[in-house]
Amino acid sequence: MNDLFPPAPTMPGLFDSPVSPMVRIIDTETAGQKLAEDAVIEIGSVDLDLSTGAISNPMQTFCDPAGVPISPGARKVHHITDEMLAGAPPFAEAVRPFATETYAAQRADFDRSRLRLTGRWLCTYKLALRAFPDVRAHGLQSLVKYVPLDLSSVDGMLAGLHPHRALFDAVCTAVLLRRIADELMPRCHDLRDFLERAERASNEPALLAKLRFGRHKGVPIAEVPSDYLEWLVAEPEMSADAVFTARRQLALRRVRGERALPQAARTAL
Template structure:
């Protein structure tokens, strides 16, 4: 089995009217979860790159002028993928908004890390990199730079994925990818920094039944309310 870790740099978010891929990175894990392939390539999104997203990855219109189209680039991600192989990404729903991955299953390292490492100070791939000390597992710190570029980010995510596999199993990670998380610490609003379990009951009820917050937040509130 092979797991292909992917990352996209884009010109916008999935909900934006104008968005497209401007860089693709990939890192393969196989052979007892060793890195067996790695690369990245620029993609011409077919429209100008807005300053707000260029400020994140620093990819310019000139950089992508002669690059392949998104359709060709995404088709390239399927090369070498065999039945039973999987895709993985940190916040996989973002990549999946641009690339379906055919019939292959997905692992979201962000969602799985929230399940398996609830005490981490954050769950971005860079925070997890240092909290888990994956550099000590053999991650080349030079190859992992700069952040917010597709190739280096897939290397960091691949090493986080290895830790997740060793802490659980591939089958369990697939299950956790679509399972809502019971969150530990609230990260927004006037109660930021408090434990979810200590929130006022009326606030939990608002989150659970009236708010437009995410699935994890609603699930956490409902879980705590049910336990009280």
């Protein structure tokens, strides 16, 4: 698809205030419960200057889970113990220093729903799908490996940390967003345009590069037959990401005057 990062439908204002290039990349570890019952137990963040690529201001804190039990599955991932949380501040106090104007997170819907910080949110997972659609997988550590991401500039921040802890993942996500901006910013008029496009893409369902199920599992979307995409759209229990992706691909084919998409045409896309 040629419109993976299309312009945002906004009109430039004559008196728009300057846009800050600073984005706070943030990550949370939680008790691993359902959203309504979950508790944030760790927050980590760094700041990325999109104008220079500089990553700075690492912050990290534990949070008191207020009696919410940490699930065994969550403990197995982040290895945070009750002893590590002893004396931690309550969430409302712990989250206060992290407030800013623009945030980014991998799978931002998860962090945004738990942190409840107001502002602009960017999702590096959804943006990576548009910047690097051909990468094998789009989880954070997969992107580090397969893009690949050069972490040498943040070695000092990562020292003593490990994946699935809040600050480690925030630092890696900052490097990811910097690389995404390198890829997508040249398609934009300016920083404001990039942020508006990125925010819109982050608020939409994920635009998948490949299907993850069914007889076309692992096949690039551009090569999936139109009748199968039409079936996806019509299925009432289909995921929002799959439906959104199928609709976008079908709309693109309509613009091109295609429907059946014979094999030769699929290969050419």
